[in-house]
Amino acid sequence: MQTELLQGTLDMLILKTLTGGPMHGYAVASWLQRTTDDALRVEEGSLYPALHRMTKRGWVKADWGVSENNRRAKFYTLTAEGRRQLAQEASSWERMTEAVSKVLQARPVMQGA
Numbered sequence: 001m002q003t004e005l006l007q008g009t010l011d012m013l014i015l016k017t018l019t020g021g022p023m024h025g026y027a028v029a030s031w032l033q034r035t036t037d038d039a040l041r042v043e044e045g046s047l048y049p050a051l052h053r054m055t056k057r058g059w060v061k062a063d064w065g066v067s068e069n070n071r072r073a074k075f076y077t078l079t080a081e082g083r084r085q086l087a088q089e090a091s092s093w094e095r096m097t098e099a100v101s102k103v104l105q106a107r108p109v110m111q112g113a
Contacts, residue, residue, distance in 0.1 A: 010047075010050050012086065013032055014050055014051065014060075015059060015086040017031050019083075021077075022077045024074060025074070029041075029044075029047050059078070059082035060078055063075055
């Protein structure tokens with residue numbers, strides 16, 4: 001099952017993935033898919049523009065290297081600015097999910113009934 005991500009969430013997930021160390025794009029997508037038990041699949045058309053955008057913003061840096069398949073690949077590394085951005089986005093996400101959870105657990109009261 002493919003789950004749609006809220007706008008901006010993909011950046012946070014990629015930044016979190018890179019806290020484990022440098023990874024190439026395919027490894028990022030694979031890790032997210034495995035970690036979410038196949039619930040999240042990040043397509044190349046979303047992943048690589050996000051990595052490029054984050055590189056331009058200084059959240060990640062990119063260096064060429066050799067993958068585990070002995071192929072040339074661009075490896076992405078989280079920067080200090082990226083760690084700050086992740087902390088900020090994770091905090092916002094936690095507040096949002098807490099608020100949504102409160103709504104889902106609340107019992108609506110009918111007005112005027």
